[in-house]
Amino acid sequence: MTKVVCTADGRRLAVEERGKPGGDPIFLLHGTPGSRIGPSPRGSVLYRLGVRLISFDRPGYGLSDRLVGRSVATAADDVAEIADALGLDRFSVVGRSGGGPHALACAALLPERVIRVAVLVGLAPRAAEGLDWFGGMTESNVTEYTVALTGRSRFADWLAPAAREIRTDPANLIAALYAELPEVDRRMVANPRVRAMLLENYAEALRHSEDGWVDDAIAFCSPWGFDLDDIEAPTLLWHGAKDRFSPVAHSRWLAGRIRTATFKLEPDAAHFGALTVLPDVLPWLVRDARAA
Structure with a gap:
């Protein structure tokens, strides 16, 4: 069931909860593009693990209002406001793909509240010293981020036609990516359950506009707004x-x-392997809370 949390600046954030009510709270930050109803473990698995999984549409996605000019750091403010609305003092955070930088923001900027943080197939800052940021990256992503670096308006115009196609039929996104997927990811998206979750996720993410996708890409290519050294x-x-x-x-x-x-490397996995590893990561995320 979707809840709406209103922020101090008057925005609406769409929030989804799954798993065990009263369980150990974990925020799941979705990928790019993505939404609060993105792939997650079955409710029965979450209940067995004793996890209360909380996800939300980042601004501009799904049912959440847009926040033009948001940075990666903005996610920490939104997570804090959602946690306050739900009566949560401390919690863990996991970010998948495009959610990874936002999860790190929560850890850096909410040190008194974030117990543990996990990042699955995440990105480093665009200005990462000593890193070939585009090295090994698929051509479609290189093109996307290269255009994003030219500015918000131009990137929005460039992305709009593809977003319209995906909005008409979310399977268009999987089809567009298929040629660039390694075989292990092709097998993953061929799984009927995984494919159904992905299609529902993309449809919800872009149901009104591609604003969230635009703002995510611009945020990744801009200063993130926090220091990695502050993560404790x-x-x-x-x-x-x-x-x-x-x-x-x-x-x-x-x-x-x-x-x-x-750092944990899975030799035989690729990008969508993050979907299957999540149930194994969740117990690690709540280990300190249970010990306390």
Whole structure:
């Protein structure tokens, strides 16, 4: 059931809860493009794990109001306001793909509230020193971010036709990506349950506009608004070695800059492997809370 949380600046954020009511709270930050109803473990799995999984549409996606000019850091403010509305003091955060930078923002900017943070197939900052940011990245993503670097207006015009096609039929996004997927990811998206979740997710993400997608890409290519050195919570960086959308070098770079980080590489996984590893990551995210 979708809830609406109103922020201090008057915006509406659409929030979804799954799993065990009263369980250990974990925020799941969706990918790009994505939504609050993106792929997640079955409710029965979450209940068995004792997890209360909370997701929300970032501004401009799904049912959440847009916030023009938002940075990656803005996610921390939104998560804090949602947590306040739900009566949550402390919680863990996991970000998948485009949700990864936003999860790190929460850890850096909400140190008294974030217990643990996990990033699955995430990105490093665009200005990451010593990192070939586009190295190993699939051609479609290189093109997307290259256009995003030219500015919001031009990027929005460039993205609009593709977004309209996806809005008409979300399967168009999977079809467009298919040629660039490694075989392990092709098998993943061929799974009927995974495919159905992805299609529902993309449809909801772009139901009104592509604003959220535009603002995500611009935010990734701009200063993130926080310092990785400020992350104190235990941090797990998981990556599939065959990922071509968020190359594994990004997580390696982050692991070298976050002093609390543990880096885990899965040799036989790629980008969509993040969908299947999540049930294994959730118990790690709540370990400290249960010990306390």
